[in-house]
Amino acid sequence: MRRTAAALGATIMLSACAWSNAGLPASADETTEDARDSDVILNMFQWSWTSVAEECGSTIGPAGFGYVQVSPPQEEIQGTEWWTSYQPVSYQIEGKMGTREEFAEMVQKCDEAGVGVIADAVINHTTGADTGAGTGTAGSSYALDDFPGIYGPEHFNDCREDISDYTDRDNVQNCRLSSLQDLATGSEEVQDTLAAYMNDLLDMGVEGFRIDAAKHMPAEDLAAIKSKLSDPDVYWVQEVIGAAGEPIQPSEYTGTGDVHEFDYGRQLKSAFGGSIAGLDSIAEGKLDSEDAGVFVDNHDTERNGETLNYKDGDTYTLANDFMLAYDYGRPSVYTGYTFEDFDAGAPGSTATEVGDASCGAEEWTCTQRLPEIQGMVAFHNAVAGTEVTDWWDDGDNNIAFGRGEKGFAALNNTEGEVTNTYRSSLPAGTYCNMAAGTDCTETVTVAEDGSFEAVVPAKGAVAIDVEHME
Template identity: 50%
Template sequence: MTPTPLTEVPWNSPCSPRCGFRIDAAKHIPAADIAAIEDRLTEPVYLYQEVIHGAGEPITPEEYTANGDVTEFRYGRDLAKIFDHEKLAHLRTFASVLPSEQAVVFTDNHDTQRHGDVLTHADGRTHELANAFMLAWPYGTPRVMSSYAFSDPDAGPPTAGSGITEDVDCSAAAWQCEHRQPRIANMVEFHNVVQGTGVTGWWDNGNDSIAFGRGDRGYLVLNDEDSALTGRSFHTSLPAGTYCDVFHGRVTATGCTGPTYTVNAAGWFRADVAAHDGVALHAGANVG
């Protein structure tokens, strides 16, 4: 029997380098078998594999990196541990086990938000701050969770009387829509703008206030203290200009819907940051 080439599977639109696959439960498929399937593809695709790390288990995420990217479940647990029980200052060298260029990272996903020690939408502002850090930090390929509310871990999404899943309505309490929350959604643009740059100008107060730049493309301040961070100036590598704080607003044709900050010729700007809040500036948000 001659196997059907995988390229004969019809696509809804012409394939491009953006085509790709997520392999669910890849851990239950030998890495060599996935490699054999991948070898039959005649066009380049993006591939990432769900491989959940389990302490002491014989199958590890590292076995699958030769095939493509791999989910790094340890990332969300380690990030939550720092936000919940340690100090944000410890994030200075934050990374997980997989190589950065092959790790798919997330604060939470549909499994861990039910059965894991991670931050979820139920953690409110802390969850937003953690996502902001993930999207600003140069480790892994970040993935943002978008979910629905639940009290029973086994509950499915909101459904109509017929049992059919209802259309998503981000104005309804049943749908969390984390990807639409401004402090997360705007940081996706930050992530895209700063790609390819390293961390510069790290600062922390030894506890739960941190700040760092991404080359001359962006700068993030996070204050997870119970009190405001006041009377401080921050040094960046951003060009001089007035920047929209995308943590609280977005760029419009006429300026910014939130506060703005002026970076002087020496790279300094002054900001007071409320408790459990932040400031995010990037080169694409220079409004004057």
């Protein structure tokens, strides 16, 4: 049953009961007693709640992912375009992805599969000023500076113009991002409203947040909001797109949680489009590993050309292999749908609803179903907590490295297979090649001195670890 905006107004002011459950590790290099078995996040862009629930049990949990990141769970404006999900009308958990009941069931089913849920939280703004008035996907009305029972003119920043100068901190954090009505997140009343929404999600079992457009909110505002949560130590990762010469930098936001390291994905695109030999220095000049959320692509960068995406085929898969094999940041694997039109919503979308995802249909990328990805998630989990050792490269597009005495990976970014002898710190034995999948159809034999010969396929990898041996 869909609740009215008036009912929401009463709901969001209720103080949430304290809720605790397994959280993400404190950092990419640390674990806590009650943490999920893996820190790998699967970003499920525009997947309905019922589709996520089903996939958690059938694929995501068994594959070893620790978390799923889901699209924003709030009422949004109507429209088939994907970006309508990022224009909140109210904080009802009723929207295009499904109902409140379906969301709660998704969280429960994912938890039963060993998977936590991270919610994409849109708290910087509401709807676009250019859209004027309308009715949201759950029936709530809205207009310029007017969200009945939630926000009025006093809850928005005074600047009513679009951002025009990214070298001006005040302009970036107080004016409108692409016409989106900018909330006055420094206001305690706004902070209370946003914290109540997030506490509602925590009460439902959500274990973390991705903070959309974090760059457009002062870091101290976000710290104040987080302090009002029922679990102020809850994991979150913040979207802060850094650029040289700008006054607002990702490092400002690490005090409250992880920050997405956009330069990581950019460098992967450059390297896999040229030479991967220099990837041993990929952490240089970036956020500390324990503060960085990393990805090959996300819903924005796959569309704007900033990173690789599914259209890059085997190169894209290989870049994900590297991310899962190497020791830097907290990895997020992306799964969405195919597109030609930048604005196109998920397959079968209507103005108020997103249809269920289907991995049997070509329109959905279903990266999590690829044998290579599932195998590399298992490899990542097996070598967690180890440093990169025994780096080797040919100066161009073949690299190899160990993960201490637990694992070893070799990547070939050329169009032909490569046979090579590698030297590892692994004990002797016969190992499953996890880069080929989890069924151990391919094996590698390591000698007493840690050396082994392997044939690395074109645009492919070999990855072995001590937890997956014959």
